[in-house]
Amino acid sequence: QRLLAVALSPIVASFSSLLIGLESIRAFGRVHVFRATFEARQAMFARTFQSLCYIERFTMLMLVGFGLSTFYMCLQLLLILLARAGVLVTGGSAGVVLSAAATLTIRTPAAFLM
DSSP states (O other): OHHHHHHHHHHHHHHHHHHHTHHHHHHTTOHHHHHHHHHHHHHHHHHHHHHHHHHHHHHHHHHHHHHHHHHHHHHHHHHHHHHHHTSSOOHHHHHHHHHHHHHHHHHHHHHHHO
């Protein structure tokens, strides 16, 4: 949010100065200069906002993708060890959980790409 506010501040300042000095700008025929500056700042803001969205999506994808994959892999290892020892988990229930974990590991990152 701070990056967004920093990127937006030149646009707000430019627009504010345009409104304050509008009569002088029109009197001296400098509207095209202020318009070009304003459009350049809007383009810079759009690039910043788009980059921010890309960074946020990439970060969430990595956190969810690697975080959930690691969690499911640890869960799978724990279930395999418990099923092998015969403690609290049977082989059939471990297989069901392992297949569900494998399916979720593949589908969860794909959901964040949409």
